[in-house]
């Protein structure tokens with residue numbers, strides 16, 4: 306039994322694959338961490354009063370400009386004696402949607418509006434891309450590994466068949482054992498990830514849901530490869546059976 | 548071993564059926580070395596697969612130890628393969644992840660003719676006999692073609708089969724190693740086993756007792772070396 310299992314597991318390859326998947330999961334965790342960090346900072350920034358305030362030159366038309374945005378305004382000060390007036394919006398998003406819709410009329414009269422960190426916006430966009438790419442890579446690689454495994458194991462299954470092994474029970478049991486092994490490996494990785502989440506105090510639910518999705522995909526591909534190899538084993542020569 | 552009117556048609560119900568074997572009647576005896584020769588595509592491998600119980604004939608009767616193999620199910624056939632038939636292939640069919648010794652022990656795991664220790668001892672004796680004792684713990688990748696084929700032959704012998712089937716055993720070897728393998732197979736046949744070798748190579752003739760020629764799925768000529 307030990308020999309059969311040794312024969313079915315390609316240790317160097319397995320090691321390589323696990324390292325690759327592990328480093329991808331680490332990248333994912335790291336990206337999530339920074340993404341979350343930037344998001345937090347952005348929200349924090351947007352809550353600051355100066356980032357929600359629009360200053361503009363006092364002008365007769367401003368009252369009509371603000372029409373329709375009443376429920377989005379926290380406070381306003383329109384003062385004819387001062388050089389400028391200002392409006393404080395409830396959220397940064399309200400301010401931005403206001404400036405966008407009234408872009409043309411505001412062009413000449415806006416004095417000052419604080420721009421939020423463009424850099425942070427870019428960063429979170431990049432991070433989102435990184436996360437999506439790693440995610441796709443992770444799923445694709447796990448599928449490739451499994452397919453590769455089936456193709457390799459196919460030849461060995463033929464060898465076992467020649468040597469007088471029953472099919473599909475014997476090989477099936479071995480394959481389930483291998484599936485179990487790979488599940489253990491994945492679970493260990495997930496657990497490490499979970500520990501990282503705990504230590505870094507991140508919103509665990511985001512990361513774990515991603516990891517869950519990964520595990521499910523890996524398990525599904527594993528089960529698929531099992532089914533395929535069973536079909537392969539049982540179809541072997543069966544076409545000539547009467 | 549007796550095969551009567553064996554025919555094999557691949558893809559029988561499909562669009563283009565291939566008739567690989569037509570009405571082959573042939574019998575094999577112990578302590579004899581047979582050669583099956585013929586051009587590529589003449590059905591040699593197909594015939595060996597049927598003899599080796601890897602495949603079933605479309606038509607015909609195959610008696611093994613006076614029993615019709617059509618009466619056996621797949622599990623029983625697997626058991627017979629494990630117990631009574633040893634296989635040798637052109638590409639050795641060794642598992643690169645296992646050592647030579649482990650490869651040899653692979654068929655013994657599901658056989659309890661002998662105990663584990665006895666099998667180990669037997670494998671070591673055979674390795675010694677074949678001049679490979681130094682190589683027991685090497686991977687097939689580290690062995691030469693001739694050494695690989697010798698390991699494969701030991702694996703075919705480990706369960707004391709009555710029949711040894713070799714499909715182009717020297718196809719990947721140079722002529723020196725080829726002679727060596729043919730000689731080995733001949734010696735094996737002298738220990739009471741029935742050895743059936745498929746080869747393109749006419750050098751095999753002088754090692755064999757009986758030679759069959761296949762041509763497009765039919766048995767054409769038969770030579771007896773005695």
Ligand SMILES: Nc1ncnc2c1ncn2[C@@H]1O[C@H](COP(=O)(O)OP(=O)(O)OP(=O)(O)O)[C@@H](O)[C@H]1O
Nearest residue numbers: 557558565566567586587588589590591592593594
């Ligand atoms: N699985 C298969 N399905 C359909 N046709 C097959 C199959 N296997 C073999 N054949 C056909 O059966 C015929 C005999 O094939 P076989 O492999 O027995 O030839 P061979 O004598 O062993 O040839 P070679 O010397 O090249 O190994 C060939 O025409 C081949 O195309």
Ligand SMILES: [Mg+2]
Nearest residue numbers: 591592593714
């Ligand atoms: Mg062939």
